[in-house]
Amino acid sequence: MREVAIEFLGAAGTVTGSRFLLSCEDTRVLIDCGMFQGLKELRLKNWNPLGIDPGAISAVAITHAHLDHCGYLPKLVKDGFKGKIFATHYTTKLAEVILHDSARIQTEDAAYAAKKGFSKHNPPKALYEEADVEVTAQRFVEAPFHERTQIARETFVTFHPSGHILGAAFLEVEFFGKRILFSGDMGRHGHPLLVEPDNIPAGQFDALVTESTYGDREHEPVTTQFEDAINRTIERGGSVLIPAFAVDRTEVILVRLRELYEQNKIARVPIYADSPMALKALDFYREAIDNNSPEIRTEVAAEWKGRDPFDAGSLHELHTVDESKTINNPQQPCIIISASGMGTGGRVVHHLRDMLPNPKHTVILVGYQAMGTRGRNLADGAEEVKMHGEMVPVKASIEQVQSFSVHADGNELIEWINTASEKPKRIFVVHGEAGVAETFADRVKQQLGIDALAPKLAQRIVL
Numbered sequence: 036m037r038e039v040a041i042e043f044l045g046a047a048g049t050v051t052g053s054r055f056l057l058s059c060e061d062t063r064v065l066i067d068c069g070m071f072q073g074l075k076e077l078r079l080k081n082w083n084p085l086g087i088d089p090g091a092i093s094a095v096a097i098t099h100a101h102l103d104h105c106g107y108l109p110k111l112v113k114d115g116f117k118g119k120i121f122a123t124h125y126t127t128k129l130a131e132v133i134l135h136d137s138a139r140i141q142t143e144d145a146a147y148a149a150k151k152g153f154s155k156h157n158p159p160k161a162l163y164e165e166a167d168v169e170v171t172a173q174r175f176v177e178a179p180f181h182e183r184t185q186i187a188r189e190t191f192v193t194f195h196p197s198g199h200i201l202g203a204a205f206l207e208v209e210f211f212g213k214r215i216l217f218s219g220d221m222g223r224h225g226h227p228l229l230v231e232p233d234n235i236p237a238g239q240f241d242a243l244v245t246e247s248t249y250g251d252r253e254h255e256p257v258t259t260q261f262e263d264a265i266n267r268t269i270e271r272g273g274s275v276l277i278p279a280f281a282v283d284r285t286e287v288i289l290v291r292l293r294e295l296y297e298q299n300k301i302a303r304v305p306i307y308a309d310s311p312m313a314l315k316a317l318d319f320y321r322e323a324i325d326n327n328s329p330e331i332r333t334e335v336a337a338e339w340k341g342r343d344p345f346d347a348g349s350l351h352e353l354h355t356v357d358e359s360k361t362i363n364n365p366q367q368p369c370i371i372i373s374a375s376g377m378g379t380g381g382r383v384v385h386h387l388r389d390m391l392p393n394p395k396h397t398v399i400l401v402g403y404q405a406m407g408t409r410g411r412n413l414a415d416g417a418e419e420v421k422m423h424g425e426m427v428p429v430k431a432s433i434e435q436v437q438s439f440s441v442h443a444d445g446n447e448l449i450e451w452i453n454t455a456s457e458k459p460k461r462i463f464v465v466h467g468e469a470g471v472a473e474t475f476a477d478r479v480k481q482q483l484g485i486d487a488l489a490p491k492l493a494q495r496i497v498l
């Protein structure tokens with residue numbers, strides 16, 4: 036009997052660094068190739084050896100373009116991976132943009148740290164550079180949704196929409212006769228633009244590998260907290276800063292702001308989208324809507340074809356650094372949406388530094404804030420946060436709005452697992468912070484009666 040094994044090379048005990056290795060005989064396939072983010076001890080893991088010689092990997096398949104699922108690819112290629120990288124059309128497009136941005140930020144941060152002398156690396160260095168991203172992008176192979184695609188010897192992958200971000204898929208993998216399902220990140224029902232997540236394909240799976248980001252809680256119902264926070268801020272003459280993941284969260288926020296404008300629920304102040312990456316992603320969403328992409332809800336494509344669902348008439352797109360600087364420390368009320376979503380890098384860091392010390396302003400956190408990030412510190416009520424080696428006092432209002440989450444919560448994950456026609460033989464729970472994955476695994480065992488485990492980092496399990 037040929038031995039098929041799965042190894043958890045990341046996203047075990049943490050929400051980042053998704054990397055799962057399937058192996059049988061001399062075939063090795065990597066599902067997702069993410070970067071570790073958040074706490075310094077996690078970020079340092081990106082410098083550790085992968086746990087397998089990249090040159091021995093036959094192929095890689097990627098669920099979606101978020102950095103914690105694709106951000107390690109250029110390092111993999113740099114370290115000797117010679118194969119192809121399979122992903123959906125928009126995942127390849129968005130990943131290229133996101134990886135370039137990641138390389139640029141790392142290179143800039145390393146240069147800045149070298150100048151200021153506050154890095155632990157001497158000299159400070161980037162994990163990879165933009166040239167590595169260019170080589171990586173040449174390895175991408177587009178795979179259509181719902182078609183069984185061979186990616187390596189006795190290895191077939193079918194990509195199914197997961198409703199998380201444009202291009203995002205969960206993967207049905209057939210590997211040397213075993214069937215394994217990888218959730219990637221599961222979206223929610225009712226995304227304003229994207230089609231509903233697919234049900235689990237028929238038949239029994241030998242294993243289901245599921246995320247558990249919000250596995251231990253339920254999302255709050257939609258309230259007026261978002262518009263209330265905006266209105267209070269504008270009334271006192273302040274501005275609103277929304278750190279947002281460049282891909283999808285920016286789109287969802289812009290759609291919501293347009294609706295609030297149209298319903299006269301917030302004042303018509305200028306809205307600035309201040310992230311070059313978010314603006315590139317925005318164009319891919321516009322293109323998908325105009326081209327009736329199967330990922331876009333039919334009613335959205337019908338209503339907005341040739342028009343812009345992201346602009347209520349006051350959207351300003353700030354592409355260059357000089358344009359961005361014109362809104363530094365805003366004197367007139369406005370709404371600024373800027374990346375990164377957890378305040379760890381990008382232009383939002385400069386806006387946080389300007390705006391946090393002023394009690395007139397409000398920072399609205401709309402996404403998941405991983406431990407160790409500035410966003411998490413703000414959410415936890417920090418009175419000061421460190422930026423570029425300096426402590427910045429937090430006087431601005433901090434609001435956390437959960438309803439924009441593009442991750443399924445515990446109930447939604449259970450509901451999705453229940454769409455399986457036959458119970459999977461076992462479930463591996465990954466992509467949750469310490470304790471959360473275990474909690475969700477216990478729930479799966481008790482509620483669904485399926486063998487479930489939250490694997491440890493580097494754990495190898497024979498299927």
Ligand SMILES: [Zn+2]
Binds near residue numbers: 099101199220
């Ligand atoms: Zn994601």
